[in-house]
Amino acid sequence: MTERLDLPGAEWRGVSRKYTIVEAVGLLITGIVLTVATSIPTVLTGIQWLAVIPVSLGIIFIINIALTPRRVRAIGYMLREDDLVFRRGLMFRRVVAVPYGRMQLVDINRGPLDRAVGLSELKFVTAAASAGVVIPGLPEQDAEELRDTLVALAESRRAGL
Amino acid sequence: MSDPREPAEPLEPREPLEPREPVEPLESVNATEPANLNTAEPAAPAVALTVPESARRLADGEWHRLHPATPFLRGGIAFVAIIGVIIVNARDVFLDTIFGGGSRELRFLERFAESSLIILAILAVLVILILSVGGFYLSWRMHTFRITDELVEVRSGILFRTNRRGRLDRIQGINISRPFLARLFGAAKLEVNVAGQDANVELAYLGSAGADDLRVAILQLASGTRAAEAAADAAAQAPTGVTGVVESRVNEFLAPELDPQAAPPESIVRISIPRLIGSLVLSEATIIAILVGIGIITTIIVTGDYGWIFALLPGFLGLGGYLASRLTRSLRYSIAATDDGIRVGYGLLSTTNETLPPGRIHAVEVSQPLLWRAAGWWEIKINTASQATSSSGATAKTTLLPVGDMADVHRVLQLILPSLADAKSRELLECGLAAGAHDDDYVTSPKRAAWLRWFSWRRNGFVLISDAVALRKGAIWRSLVLVPQARMQSVSMNEGPLLRRMGLAELRIHTVAGPISATIGALDRNDVVRFFDEVEHAAVHAAGVDTSHRWRSSGANTDSPAPTPREDNA
Numbered sequence: 252m253t254e255r256l257d258l259p260g261a262e263w264r265g266v267s268r269k270y271t272i273v274e275a276v277g278l279l280i281t282g283i284v285l286t287v288a289t290s291i292p293t294v295l296t297g298i299q300w301l302a303v304i305p306v307s308l309g310i311i312f313i314i315n316i317a318l319t320p321r322r323v324r325a326i327g328y329m330l331r332e333d334d335l336v337f338r339r340g341l342m343f344r345r346v347v348a349v350p351y352g353r354m355q356l357v358d359i360n361r362g363p364l365d366r367a368v369g370l371s372e373l374k375f376v377t378a379a380a381s382a383g384v385v386i387p388g389l390p391e392q393d394a395e396e397l398r399d400t401l402v403a404l405a406e407s408r409r410a411g412l
Numbered sequence: 413m414s415d416p417r418e419p420a421e422p423l424e425p426r427e428p429l430e431p432r433e434p435v436e437p438l439e440s441v442n443a444t445e446p447a448n449l450n451t452a453e454p455a456a457p458a459v460a461l462t463v464p465e466s467a468r469r470l471a472d473g474e475w476h477r478l479h480p481a482t483p484f485l486r487g488g489i490a491f492v493a494i495i496g497v498i499i500v501n502a503r504d505v506f507l508d509t510i511f512g513g514g515s516r517e518l519r520f521l522e523r524f525a526e527s528s529l530i531i532l533a534i535l536a537v538l539v540i541l542i543l544s545v546g547g548f549y550l551s552w553r554m555h556t557f558r559i560t561d562e563l564v565e566v567r568s569g570i571l572f573r574t575n576r577r578g579r580l581d582r583i584q585g586i587n588i589s590r591p592f593l594a595r596l597f598g599a600a601k602l603e604v605n606v607a608g609q610d611a612n613v614e615l616a617y618l619g620s621a622g623a624d625d626l627r628v629a630i631l632q633l634a635s636g637t638r639a640a641e642a643a644a645d646a647a648a649q650a651p652t653g654v655t656g657v658v659e660s661r662v663n664e665f666l667a668p669e670l671d672p673q674a675a676p677p678e679s680i681v682r683i684s685i686p687r688l689i690g691s692l693v694l695s696e697a698t699i700i701a702i703l704v705g706i707g708i709i710t711t712i713i714v715t716g717d718y719g720w721i722f723a724l725l726p727g728f729l730g731l732g733g734y735l736a737s738r739l740t741r742s743l744r745y746s747i748a749a750t751d752d753g754i755r756v757g758y759g760l761l762s763t764t765n766e767t768l769p770p771g772r773i774h775a776v777e778v779s780q781p782l783l784w785r786a787a788g789w790w791e792i793k794i795n796t797a798s799q800a801t802s803s804s805g806a807t808a809k810t811t812l813l814p815v816g817d818m819a820d821v822h823r824v825l826q827l828i829l830p831s832l833a834d835a836k837s838r839e840l841l842e843c844g845l846a847a848g849a850h851d852d853d854y855v856t857s858p859k860r861a862a863w864l865r866w867f868s869w870r871r872n873g874f875v876l877i878s879d880a881v882a883l884r885k886g887a888i889w890r891s892l893v894l895v896p897q898a899r900m901q902s903v904s905m906n907e908g909p910l911l912r913r914m915g916l917a918e919l920r921i922h923t924v925a926g927p928i929s930a931t932i933g934a935l936d937r938n939d940v941v942r943f944f945d946e947v948e949h950a951a952v953h954a955a956g957v958d959t960s961h962r963w964r965s966s967g968a969n970t971d972s973p974a975p976t977p978r979e980d981n982a
Binding site: 255256257258259333334342343344345346347348349350352353377378379380381383384409 | 785797901904905906909917922924925926940949956
């Protein structure tokens with residue numbers, strides 16, 4: 252298999268390793284809920300082959316959880332001169348570049364799991380239809396600094412719509 | 413730099429202009445072009461700048477009220493129907509009381525009339541009437557708007573007050589629509605669209621002529637022309653000679669409807685009715701309907717059960733309605749350049765007339781449904797930052813050209829993307845619309861992508877044309893997506909497991925929401941990475957020099973997509 256899509260000579264800034272915990276715990280919870288929910292028909296009806304669904308779901312989630320550390324390592328962002336570049340994904344790799352001037356607003360979100368390990372999620376919203384760039388797993392301090400940097404950069408390069 | 417209002421194509425002999433067309437000022441750059449196409453001295457700006465007193469009064473920053481018939485027009489049909497029912501009933505009762513006779517029912521009414529209940533009933537009706545008239549009057553009194561240098565603001569509501577402000581430099585378009593009923597009363601609805609979902613400031617209703625004047629006034633304020641500048645310009649334009657003045661008078665006189673620009677600019681595209689009908693008949697919807705019809709008729713013949721006919725009926729009624737509404741909406745289509753952007757008009761009974769200032773178009777798609785290929789017809793759609801969720805309005809707004817041949821397409825493209833007017837760009841555009849081309853400037857998919865793009869891998873490609881990105885897609889349903897670099901929001905490249913295995917990737921240009929998604933897949937990953945960088949740099953640069961949010965302000969750059977029509981004339 253060839254190497255993954257990437258920008259040549261890019262120096263990516265990674266996100267906090269602690270984000271692995273958030274991601275893994277989140278997956279674990281969804282995995283358990285879904286597996287239990289899909290196994291209800293098997294338990295109630297006693298039809299053996301219906302068990303295929305919860306079992307395969309369980310396996311998918313276990314593989315997913317095992318891959319979490321690598322997936323978190325694959326998340327990276329980079330502040331270039333005029334734009335913010337963000338990449339994520341192992342299987343489905345996505346690299347996005349957003350000029351600073353396109354910023355409409357910056358959100359900082361903190362879920363319960365994020366809060367437990369002291370992380371934040373930064374959302375960079377543009378006028379585009381797609382949700383924009385979401386950088387997860389930033390330490391709180393970093394997220395706030397990054398937000399201020401981005402706002403300042405966007406202010407200096409303000410563009411229309 | 414090119415002016416969006418310059419003659420569409422110098423090589424194409426354009427039919428002589430009718431005398432009443434306001435002739436655009438040619439810039440010095442355009443002096444090389446055959447000047448004899450234009451028969452008179454520049455007169456348009458002078459006409460355009462002399463905003464009628466009424467409009468200037470409306471746009472003076474003070475609060476104003478709407479057309480007095482507004483509540484009636486807003487209540488519209490329902491109100492008419494209620495009045496109609498009352499009148500018809502009253503007439504029946506009235507006639508029957510005079511001529512005696514009548515049924516038992518009416519005798520009941522007579523008895524009812526003789527009783528004291530009648531007084532109560534009349535009182536109730538009176539109270540309701542007074543209340544509703546009072547309510548309408550109050551709502552009209554409370555509904556006020558103002559237009560200042562910076563914003564347009566509307567206040568409305570009696571119990572629940574709403575106050576909406578739109579920033580003028582964020583105007584995405586101004587739409588004047590005249591529903592049939594309102595048209596009868598000489599009223600028009602003016603909508604100022606600002607960026608966002610359903611983010612429009614609606615001035616409903618205004619006097620018809622007033623709406624046109626107000627549009628000019630708003631656009632002038634929005635364009636960044638300061639009042640003083642405007643006055644200076646007007647003064648500078650005044651001594652254009654007797655011809656200018658006479659012409660403007662003649663224009664006014666000959667204009668079929670009152671238009672702020674003395675005469676409506678000539679539409680650069682005309683859709684003949686046969687072509688319009690043909691385009692509708694050859695659409696996929698019709699073909700599907702015919703196939704379904706054939707299927708059901710066969711079922712009837714085979715089973716002998718005529719009940720299936722009823723399955724056919726609603727579908728055909730629906731189709732008929734759909735086609736009829738598309739037809740009436742596209743009738744009297746016109747598209748023309750004005751000083752403040754492109755004006756697109758539609759409609760036979762209810763008309764809409766939208767002005768899109770320069771730089772408000774975020775993506776353009778030229779596409780060709782399969783069945784139109786033999787006729788050589790194309791359709792042009794656009795993405796704009798303001799979206800209407802109302803079903804009928806949305807399609808009209810996103811379809812810029814319902815049907816047109818290649819020459820029409822080029823004319824319209826030149827209008828909306830004036831930077832693509834040079835010969836090189838034109839050639840690239842032609843390649844973009846042609847059949848499978850291998851050896852042009854488009855970077856196309858490699859041969860190995862034929863697994864993913866069976867027919868279109870030769871066509872599937874991208875190129876930078878002047879200051880826009882062009883994505884060419886599809887062999888069966890051909891399309892060409894153009895995104896002006898100054899309007900790109902972000903760029904991304906994606907790959908999944910399959911694409912990675914094949915050394916391919918997908919490129920996506922994010923624009924504001926709309927019918928067009930600027931995505932192109934199955935391209936060589938090295939090409940994509942290279943193009944990604946190129947496009948991103950171009951986008952950053954283009955956004956930096958773009959001044960189209962105030963398209964006429966002094967800061968307007970010569971290489972910006974927004975032309976400054978008068979700077980060479982001053």
